[in-house]
Amino acid sequence: xxxxxxxxxxxxxxxxxxxRYFSELTNMAVLTEEVxxxxxxxxxxxxxxxxxxxxxxxxxxxMADVLWVLLCLANQTGVDLTAEFxxxxxxxxxxxxxxxxxxDKL
Numbered sequence: 102x103x104x105x106x107x108x109x110x111x112x113x114x115x116x117x118x119x120x121r122y123f124s125e126l127t128n129m130a131v132l133t134e135e136v137x138x139x140x141x142x143x144x145x146x147x148x149x150x151x152x153x154x155x156x157x158x159x160x161x162x163x164m165a166d167v168l169w170v171l172l173c174l175a176n177q178t179g180v181d182l183t184a185e186f187x188x189x190x191x192x193x194x195x196x197x198x199x200x201x202x203x204x205d206k207l
Contacts, residue, residue: 103183104182104183104186105181105182105183107168107172108172108175108176108181108182111169111172111173111176112176115173115176122173122176122177123173125174125177125178128170128173128174128177129174131170132167132170132171132174135163135166135167135169135170136167138163138166139160139163139164139166139167142158142159142160142163143160145158146158146160
């Protein structure tokens, strides 16, 4: 699935099952909430914390939740994530093409 197809799939799902998009502000809050849930799993899986009884390692599901809400926000605000991601890669390449290679810490 391409990014464009993912945006279209989310849009169709919202129109079929979701009634309508939540407001942009609500979705921004939901995105923040989902990133927090992802952080919790990462802290327990890779950090010093352990899973509490009943918690599970659902890393992929939490990442997908973050992506879902990001795709919603892109659709709502008219952002073509494919085009923006391509531009972002070009920006990073120009800015950082030698930065990491020359970083002795890496």
